[in-house]
Amino acid sequence: MQQETITFDKLPQAVTYLTEQVAELKQMVSALQPSTQDKHVLVGIEEACRIVKKAKPTVYALVRKGLLPAYKKGKQLYFYEDELLVWIENGCKKTSEQNYEEMQKAMQSGVRHKPKNRINL
Template structure:
């Protein structure tokens, strides 16, 4: 059916074939989609305090500075548990070796050479 020329008489067959193909594609795409995590739960500030083990004023400060992922609806702040856990994990301190390598790379990228003069004596 793929290489045949579609005529008016074969149109219902072609539409049926295409419908089946679309259904199969939808199933394959659905399998590729990430499944919702059990940790993707909306929590309020009290639960956020418990999860990241910080006081309310500290959480308000981190949200105000844009460091902590939060959602505001009206006067209330909401958080997703998995985002809070990811925030904690991303805040891991680097080892001295990683810090030294970054510092060396920054120094090397910032090196500027004196331009050669075009005037010759």
């Protein structure tokens, strides 16, 4: 079917063939894509400490300051694994070049020219 010329009489067969191929491609793509729902797993304090690579007291302090996303039910703290990974990614330190560019932008935006005093007589 791939190399044949499609005539008006063979059009329904060609459409059926293409539909089957698209369905097969969709299945292949969905099998290759990692499931994002797998990462939205509720974990306890021990697992959260392992994910962020911090000690328990440090994790408790970050939660108390509101820096680490956490949920509290009763006396237990719960975390979502994907939220912890996003928190880690957002904590990326900037390079000295990025800091220099930001400093330049801040300095340039702060520069204001005084208006010229013109007296029209």
